[in-house]
Amino acid sequence: MGATDTREHIVEAADRLFYENGYAATSFADIAAAVGLSRGNFYYHFKTKDELLGAVIARRLASTEAMLAAWEEGASSPVARIRRFIDILVMNRAKIIAYGCPVGTLCEELAKLDHAAQDDAAAIFGAYRGWLAGEFAALGRAADADSLALHVLMRSQGIATLATAFHDEAIIHREVAALTAWLAAEVGEASRPTPTAPQRPS
Incomplete structure (x- = not known):
């Protein structure tokens, strides 16, 4: 395995462990064990956990931007594309119930730590x-x-947070349906022509 591939595997493992266990609770040893590297080889690629965190955030942002670009190509209308975003909650419901929203949980943890990378993590929400x-x-x-x-972002985060807190998949299905209905109502308002005032007879 080349150095580039090894680095990518380290970032991938760190991304998963930061999500499942939290950034603060994940050690270099945990990540090295997940990748099967000695500590010496691990430090060749990343000297500090903050440096690794930066790589994880960059990976998540790049993945988000690639997904949004794919939606632009694969969905025929703005409404269909927005529904793709809403449906992420259903598609990822098992992970959300177990660990929460990957973006929201990281942003929340870094904010509590007053970490310098919190704005970088929030840039993922900014992309959405x-x-x-x-x-x-x-x-x-x-x-x-x-x-x-x-x-849409706030409702999505609320759905994810409560589904995680109550370990209840039904919350996701029910609230996604409600959010989709709200979107349909907004689209209806946007698609109707603006009424014109009746003309007075001259």
Whole structure:
């Protein structure tokens, strides 16, 4: 295995362990064991855990951006693309119930630690926010696109948090259906023509 492949395997393992166990609770030894490296070989690739955290965040951001780009190519309309985002909760429901939202839990932990990388982690939410706002703008809602994007993000995080807290998959299915219905109502408002005032007879 080449040095580049080894580094990628380290970042992949760290990404999984940071998600499942938390950043603070995961040690270099845990990650080295997961990859099957000696401590010496591990330190060749990453000198500090903060450096490794930066690589994990960069990996997650790149993965998010690639997924959003794929949605742009694979879905025919802004509504269908927004639904792809909402449906992430259903697709990842088992992991969410076990460990929470990977982005939300990392941002929350780094904020509690007052870690220097917390803004970098929040950039993943920023990518979703900007993308969702762009989709709402494409629906003719440019004036409130950012507010709508934040609404979807906040509801999604609330769903994930409560599903994790109660270990209840039904919360995800019920609230995703409600969020999808809300989106349909917003789309209906966006697609209807603006009524014109009746003309007075001259």
